[in-house]
Amino acid sequence: xxxxxxxxxxxxxxxxxxxxxxxxxxxxxxxxxxxxxxxxxxxxxxxxxxxxxxxxxxxxxxxxxxxxxxxxxxxxxxxxxxxxxxxxxxxxxxxxxxxxxxxxxxxxxxxxxxxxxxxxxxxxxxxxxxxxxxxxxxxxxxxxxxxxxxxxxxxxxxxxxxxxxxxxxxxxxxxxxxxxxxxxxxxxxxxxxxxxxxxxxxxxxxxxxxxxxxxxxxxxxxxxxxxxxxxxxxxxxxxxxxxxxxxxxxxxxxxxxxxxxxxxxxxxxxxxxxxxxxxxxxxxxxxxxxxxxxxxxxxxxxxxxxxxxxxxxxxxxxxxxxxxxxxxxxxxxxxxxxxx
Numbered sequence: 114x115x116x117x118x119x120x121x122x123x124x125x126x127x128x129x130x131x132x133x134x135x136x137x138x139x140x141x142x143x144x145x146x147x148x149x150x151x152x153x154x155x156x157x158x159x160x161x162x163x164x165x166x167x168x169x170x171x172x173x174x175x176x177x178x179x180x181x182x183x184x185x186x187x188x189x190x191x192x193x194x195x196x197x198x199x200x201x202x203x204x205x206x207x208x209x210x211x212x213x214x215x216x217x218x219x220x221x222x223x224x225x226x227x228x229x230x231x232x233x234x235x236x237x238x239x240x241x242x243x244x245x246x247x248x249x250x251x252x253x254x255x256x257x258x259x260x261x262x263x264x265x266x267x268x269x270x271x272x273x274x275x276x277x278x279x280x281x282x283x284x285x286x287x288x289x290x291x292x293x294x295x296x297x298x299x300x301x302x303x304x305x306x307x308x309x310x311x312x313x314x315x316x317x318x319x320x321x322x323x324x325x326x327x328x329x330x331x332x333x334x335x336x337x338x339x340x341x342x343x344x345x346x347x348x349x350x351x352x353x354x355x356x357x358x359x360x361x362x363x364x365x366x367x368x369x370x371x372x373x374x375x376x377x378x379x380x381x382x383x384x385x386x387x388x389x390x391x392x393x394x395x396x397x398x399x400x401x402x403x404x405x406x407x408x409x410x411x412x413x414x415x416x417x418x419x420x421x422x423x424x425x426x427x428x429x430x431x432x433x434x435x436x437x438x439x440x441x442x443x444x445x446x447x448x449x450x451x452x453x
Contacts, residue, residue, distance in 0.1 A: 115263050115280055119288075121273030130261045142258035146213070149254035150179065153247035160246075164308060165239030165316055173233060174240065178226035185221015186213035193342035193351060214342065215255075216355055219248060238317030245323035246304050252327070253297030259290040266290070267337035287337045296330040314374065321370075324363030332356035 118125040131140045154175050158168045190212045191198050191205055198205050223244070230240050259265035263280025267287030275285030304319055304326070313319070335341055335353040342351050 115278045117260075117263070117276065117278040119274055119276055120285065121275060128261055130263075141261040143208075145258040145261070146251070146255045149251040152254065153250040156250055157243045157247050160305075160308070161243060164243050164319075165236050166243060170230070170233050170235050171240070171243060174226040174229045174235075177229045178222040181225030182218045182222030183208070183213070185224070186215070186218030189214040189217020189220070190342070193345075214352075215252060216352055222248075236316060238315075238320070241317055241320035242308070245320045246301060246308070249297045249300045249304065249323065249327065253294050253301060256290040256294040256297070260288075265338065265340060267334075268339060286339075289334050289338050292334050292337075293330065296334075297327065300326045315370065318367070318370075321363045321367050324359040325367070328356040328359030328363065332360065 115128050115130070116125070117128055130142065131138045133139075154172070157171050157175070161168045161171050187206075187208055193214075194212075226240065226244065227237065229235075230237050256265070263278050266276060266281055267289045269275075269284050270287050271285065272287070274288060274291070276288040276291075277283055277285050300323070304322060307313055307322065308319055332353055335350055335356060341353070343349060344351050344354070
């Protein structure tokens, strides 16, 4: 039993980290994580078709991903707390007491899910888009499991929302679980709206935005926490380092694919060679100059290249490029039909 209060907000309550059902202790931590998982799966199944994958294949990935995700989450936590668990091996499997690292869970779930996706020949970038929003749902809800366990809080603070309980030694601290929960649920809303907008240009774009969105928040909030996992023999917080890498990688890839798409669109623009067009008029050179002004012809203009995008993270969501190619072919055919 914890007596939790937020003095600056005038909130005070009592919480128990477990409930009794038929004499069996069920921890709120597990109930809340399970709830987040179920809601994430429901979201994925409802939106799977719109996001580019089948619900059946998604469920196959989820079943395996849940198993490998739990293993990864616990393994990650135990590895970076080996000093304690090497002396208490009986506690290694005691996940009901907490100790599931989110990054370990994400890595484990991705490994399991991607193996299934590869076997089922799924569109992996599309799967990552669905998984990204699902992760945010699970993280936004799952963080309240930390609240019931009174863990994952931050350094002392005098802010109005400072949290006090026996778990914090009756000192007002940053409720880091709350920061992350709000940020993740806001991310769900924004990425969901983005997925339905014209701003979404290719499969995998939502996944990259997730890296930036969640990585930025975690890098900041992790700096406030008092229970961070560190790289052995260093003062480097492992989760903070991974978050910074996520942000840098996400931004770099978003910029890269944006530039690549622009270049691919430019590659199919017409570069028309009209040098073989004859004219009885003496103003041929003037007409050529007019073409040059319009950007249609230039002695230095390279031949147009046909670019095909498929089977990659930059698969487009429309047929804009195809329409451009058809229009170019029509222009070239019209020119060729001009009588010499």
